[in-house]
Amino acid sequence: MTVTVARSSRDRQGHAGAGSRSGEHGSCIGEHIPASCKAFPADPCDHDRMPLRCLLVDDNAAFLREASLLLRREGVAVVGTASNTDDALRQARALRPDVVLVDIGLGDESGFDLATLLARDGAGENAEVIMISASAGTDYAELIAAGPAAGFLTKSELSANGIGRILGRS
Structure with missing residues (x-):
C-alpha cells in the first residue's frame, strides 16, 4: 500500500x-x-469505494470490543457501539451508519424491537439492519423474515464478507 x-x-x-x-x-x-506493512486497504478488490460505516449494538462489552476489532481489521469503519436501545437510537441519528448490527437479545430489551424502531422512526436514516446472535438463525427465521432487518448473521460468522453478502456488496 x-x-x-x-x-x-x-x-x-x-x-x-x-x-x-x-x-x-x-x-x-x-x-x-x-505505507506501513500493517496498513491494509478496506477492500483489496475495490480501492475507490468508501468503507462501510457500521454501528454495533450488543449488551456484552467484551463482544463489542472483539467484534469492533475484527471488523476494523477487515476494513469496516465501526463508527460507534451501543449496549441498549436508547443509546443505539441516539447514535444511529448522530452517526448515520450504513449498517446497524443488532444483537437479538439486548439484556432485558429486544433487538427485534430496536430494528423496528430504527426502521419506523427513521433513526437509522438509510441504514440497513442486520440481526446477530450466538444462536442459529433458524431459531429466529420467522421473526427475521417478518421484521425490517436485511438479514441475519451468527456471531461466529460475523465478518465484512458476511455483511457484504447480505447487503449485496460482494
Missing part, C-alpha cells in the same frame, strides 16, 4: 525554485511513499 503525496515537480527534481524560469510554477506530481 502506498500513500500519494502531491509535490511540485521542481521540488521533486531538487530545484526548490532556485534556477527555475520566470513564471514557472511547476506541476503537481503524485509521489508514492510506502
Whole structure:
C-alpha cells in the first residue's frame, strides 16, 4: 500500500525554485511513499469505494470490543457501539451508519424491537439492519423474515464478507 503525496515537480527534481524560469510554477506530481506493512486497504478488490460505516449494538462489552476489532481489521469503519436501545437510537441519528448490527437479545430489551424502531422512526436514516446472535438463525427465521432487518448473521460468522453478502456488496 502506498500513500500519494502531491509535490511540485521542481521540488521533486531538487530545484526548490532556485534556477527555475520566470513564471514557472511547476506541476503537481503524485509521489508514492510506502505505507506501513500493517496498513491494509478496506477492500483489496475495490480501492475507490468508501468503507462501510457500521454501528454495533450488543449488551456484552467484551463482544463489542472483539467484534469492533475484527471488523476494523477487515476494513469496516465501526463508527460507534451501543449496549441498549436508547443509546443505539441516539447514535444511529448522530452517526448515520450504513449498517446497524443488532444483537437479538439486548439484556432485558429486544433487538427485534430496536430494528423496528430504527426502521419506523427513521433513526437509522438509510441504514440497513442486520440481526446477530450466538444462536442459529433458524431459531429466529420467522421473526427475521417478518421484521425490517436485511438479514441475519451468527456471531461466529460475523465478518465484512458476511455483511457484504447480505447487503449485496460482494
